[in-house]
Amino acid sequence: MIRSLFLFALIAAAVFAAVTLADNPGRVSVDWRGWRIDMSTGVLVLLVWGAIRRAPGRFLDMRRGSRRDRGYKALTQGMVAVAAGDVGEARRWARKADALLDDPPLTMLLSAQAAQLGGEEAAARRYFEAMLDHPDTAFLGLRGLLMQSIKAGDKVEALRLAERAYKLRPETGWVVDQLFELQVESGLWSEANELIASAIRRKTLPAAGARSRRAAVLVEHSRAAEAEGDADTAFARAGEAHNLDPTLVPATLALARLYKARDRAAKAERLIEEAWARAPNPELATMYGKVISATEPLARVKRFQRLFSFRPDHPESHIALAEAALAARLWGEARKHLNAAAGQSPTARVCRLMAELEESENGDMESSRKWLARATTAAPDEAWVCNDCGAVAGAWTALCGNCASFGSLAWQAPPRAVRLTAPGAVARSRTAALPAKAKSGASAPARKNTG
Numbered sequence: 001m002i003r004s005l006f007l008f009a010l011i012a013a014a015v016f017a018a019v020t021l022a023d024n025p026g027r028v029s030v031d032w033r034g035w036r037i038d039m040s041t042g043v044l045v046l047l048v049w050g051a052i053r054r055a056p057g058r059f060l061d062m063r064r065g066s067r068r069d070r071g072y073k074a075l076t077q078g079m080v081a082v083a084a085g086d087v088g089e090a091r092r093w094a095r096k097a098d099a100l101l102d103d104p105p106l107t108m109l110l111s112a113q114a115a116q117l118g119g120e121e122a123a124a125r126r127y128f129e130a131m132l133d134h135p136d137t138a139f140l141g142l143r144g145l146l147m148q149s150i151k152a153g154d155k156v157e158a159l160r161l162a163e164r165a166y167k168l169r170p171e172t173g174w175v176v177d178q179l180f181e182l183q184v185e186s187g188l189w190s191e192a193n194e195l196i197a198s199a200i201r202r203k204t205l206p207a208a209g210a211r212s213r214r215a216a217v218l219v220e221h222s223r224a225a226e227a228e229g230d231a232d233t234a235f236a237r238a239g240e241a242h243n244l245d246p247t248l249v250p251a252t253l254a255l256a257r258l259y260k261a262r263d264r265a266a267k268a269e270r271l272i273e274e275a276w277a278r279a280p281n282p283e284l285a286t287m288y289g290k291v292i293s294a295t296e297p298l299a300r301v302k303r304f305q306r307l308f309s310f311r312p313d314h315p316e317s318h319i320a321l322a323e324a325a326l327a328a329r330l331w332g333e334a335r336k337h338l339n340a341a342a343g344q345s346p347t348a349r350v351c352r353l354m355a356e357l358e359e360s361e362n363g364d365m366e367s368s369r370k371w372l373a374r375a376t377t378a379a380p381d382e383a384w385v386c387n388d389c390g391a392v393a394g395a396w397t398a399l400c401g402n403c404a405s406f407g408s409l410a411w412q413a414p415p416r417a418v419r420l421t422a423p424g425a426v427a428r429s430r431t432a433a434l435p436a437k438a439k440s441g442a443s444a445p446a447r448k449n450t451g
């Protein structure tokens, strides 16, 4: 009995290894006494199998000849063949195991994998579907079907299967990731929010990263609710997003705008001032200009002097105040702050504001043109740049408009010479993406894991 259990444990380990390796082909390096051996994982499996086969030699000798033993051996050989990518061998062992073993769940997985290896997706599908009937293999069958529908681009079916897999095993990391990805791609923000919230409760996802993921989902949920005319939900979701991640600028912007819409301008102003104290950002300055009640230019300069006071050290503070001063025709004030923002190498935006100042104050078209020319070669200003594909977005969205990565946009200096992508225009071509990688230190985006 114990021997049977031992043999079964070995088989289970081999099956698990084969499935894992078939899903994640790769290479393994072994360092041993100054030797370094590189091999593919398939070869490693063969070596490990060889070792397993020899180690309990006596035990296997005793069992040799038993039909069941030969069945398990055929099964394991088949799994090894799958891992090694040998279609013919995989099929041969699958048939043999099927004939020798009275254990459909185990042989079905091998048969499905052998069929998939041979490109027979329809046959593999039939095996995966049959696996759904056995409690032991239902989850693996679902996984097989889910991967098939993702490969086929059938998002509706994939979502249905991922939801089913999640009901079966809500604590499995890849199920949560896969379901989340399918939900956000379908704009199911409310569902995605609940999924992440329960993943945090179950500790399936690390809380820190999951909170910012949730905040991004909530901003999109707020936007969708607002588009549908549901102002209360829009307001509530924006508030939750801001509380979860106070550094998420789009959440602050949405909440400030919605406070203003509810005649609570003072609250909106305070939100932006707090965000400014943490990290000044030109989008916050633009929103500040919209929520403050002052309309007269000089009064507006006073308000921007207040915003300035929260971070008098920061170039964005100088630029925001310079723009207000330009509008109020306070040329000296504008020049002082533009010079302070410019430093040694003014960015394109500072150059354009300088050009505006030269033209407005002195009618100096010559100097204005020089600044405009300088703007074309100046360092680019910070923007929403995708950490995954390097595309620059005109506005923040939870999904990159170019590569559809979730949570990959970060406020940072773009790589030189990039094209702008229209927000919302999702093109999934990764080959068209720019190769530029984001600078280090930027927050790591939630990555896809399609297995």
Ligand SMILES: [Zn+2]
Pocket (backbone or CB within 6 Å): 386, 387, 388, 389, 390, 391, 400, 401, 402, 403, 404, 405, 408
């Ligand atoms: Zn991207």
